[in-house]
Amino acid sequence: MRNDPASTATAVLTRVGGPANVTSVTHCMTRLRLTLADPAAVDEEALRALPGVLGVVADGDSRQIVLGPGVVEAVTAAVAQQVGEQGASRGAAVARQAGEQAASRGARLKEDLRRRNSTPFKTALRRIANVFVPLIPALIGCGILAGLGGLFVNAGWLPALTPALSAVASAFMALIAVFVGHNTAKEFGGTPVLGGAVAAVVVYPGVAKVTAFGAHLAPGQGGVLGALAAAFLATRVEKWCRGRVPGALDVLLTPTLTVLVPGLVTLYGLMYAAGAVATAIGTAANWLLATTGAVAGLVLGGLFLPLVMLGLHQALIPLHATLIDQQGYTVLLPLLAMAGAGQVGAALAVYVRLRHDLSLRTTIRSALPAGLLGVGEPLIYGVSLPLGRPFVTACAGGAAGGAFVGFFAMLGDKVGATAIGPSGWALFPLLAGNRSPALTAAIYAGGLLTGYLTGFLATYLAFRPAPAPAPAT
Structure with a gap:
């Protein structure tokens, strides 16, 4: 897929109802984001089964298609080009086809999709994220x-x-x-x-x-x-x-x-x-870390992967931006970044456990570099979430790393980030705090190591893969 983004774009558009069903095309660091005129026209199973598609998040009238860093930019450009070129000439026919498909599936299906994926809360979060992404x-x-x-x-x-x-x-x-x-x-x-x-x-x-x-x-x-x-x-x-x-x-x-x-x-x-609200956010963040830092870090680090899975993590950007504007750095991002460390540790444990699953081990090897740099979707959708239990143990690793960083915040050693976006190893150049740069980096590194180790051990102990089939005689 890396070598042929145009064919990937064609395959994606075919499975979302055609170019005329796409009303906007954007992307973030890992996801192609399509807003659709008729969400019911999407063939969800076929879309998820495409080679290179690591996951699909349904969010009201949009679909977030996880492709991974580096790939998503090229595919997004190809999708935008095809929507522009084909949409005008094929718009009426495809729109009629999409309408017929929607009618055949029934208004009840559309209403069910809208009710499940377009709640006021999720819609508000999505629109705020669209402002800041x-x-x-x-x-x-x-x-x-x-x-x-x-x-x-x-x-x-x-x-x-x-x-x-x-x-x-x-x-x-x-x-x-x-x-x-x-x-x-x-x-x-x-x-x-x-x-x-x-x-x-x-x-x-x-x-x-x-x-x-x-x-x-x-x-x-x-x-x-x-x-x-x-x-x-x-x-x-x-x-x-x-x-x-x-x-x-x-x-x-x-x-x-x-x-x-x-x-x-x-x-x-x-x-x-x-x-007044911004001041309250800063005061609350400082109080939370100073008094319950370890607990706060455990909760934030443990729950961040589910937010990423649902595509809701971008809604936290206004909080980060407010803290950066007030204090010069956000103390929340390093805690949340520990979720990626737990994910890496869990993936390494799966790699060790599944010695005979060459396909999954190849996926892990290709996704680990991105995971180490804080891009978690390839490992989430390609490894831990399909296996089930490793996703939970990855969250445990994130919770442990967050508790480590939060514990030092209780001691008065704050670790923050001067910008939003990177995590994992990529966050080191952006670290800031109220202590020396060396101590700030050491605390953050200690949190990462704690997340790696806990995610690995929890997954290794809890995950029991099926035995490899016996060779044919």
Whole structure:
């Protein structure tokens, strides 16, 4: 599949109802994300059986197809090209075919799918994730540059270059509210640039002259949460205006009101409220780790793999972004990253146990490098989840690693990450904390080793594969 993304794209599109059934094509680090006009037209079993497809997550009217890092980018590009080229010419015929298939399966099936996969909670999480997932590459790149800049400052290297490196690394985070506003408006059906314009109010230096609730506002107050709320309000105002403003005045009044009304509400309400929520998140995270760090780490590390399996882990990005904005790093990500360590340990145990299963051992060998770098889906969908019990023991390994890191947080040694996205070994360049870089890295490494070892031992002891068949005589 790596060598022929076009054929993989064709096979995927055939099994999701054809190009005309696809309304949007995106991807994250490991998953091809397709939004579908008719989810009932998907042949789930055939899609999961495709070579190279590691798993499929059904989420309302979308399908997340796990392909793995490196592969997903090429396949996504091929899918987008085929949807664009074939969708126009075949759209009407395929749409009719999809409609006939849906009718034959019955409205009850569609309603059942919608009820199970489009709950308000899951839909809200998915839409929030859609706002922040496109920002991950910039968060990773700027986070790594920030880490390098800190290393150069501490070591006294390249003093003439470090201010420039700091500016390049910090500029995106200083304006992240604008990008959040742009993506929020796009996701909720508004004009993206108007969402960005309203969200820009949050970071504009001039807000320091505005008094709200008896105090001057601070630029950036409310952070990404304020930007998210401001842009969402802007989309509601814009939609209201579109249906009521006369056509001749729409081009003038609608943008003006869309910026003015939410802008004033942001200044005199949302920034203050979002700032209070953001402060509460930071205070709660610090309190949680300082008082119940080991327990908190155990719970977070143990439950993260199921969130990844369901595709809900991206909804935590606003919390990470808020902590990074407040404290310079998120203390939650290193705890959650321990889930990947448990997964690696479990996969190694399966590899040892299944000496005669050459196919599965090949899958493990190919997926382990990604697993060590924190990309867990290939091991989840290719190894532990199909086998059942190793998935549970992998969660146990993640819980043990999280408890290890959380225990040191109780002692006052915080381990955080300056960016969102990488985990496993890939998180080392992004580590930060309130102690020396060496101690922070040592604690994180200790958590990884604990997760590897616990995941391996728990799986090795609990997993009893069927005996190999006796050779024919």
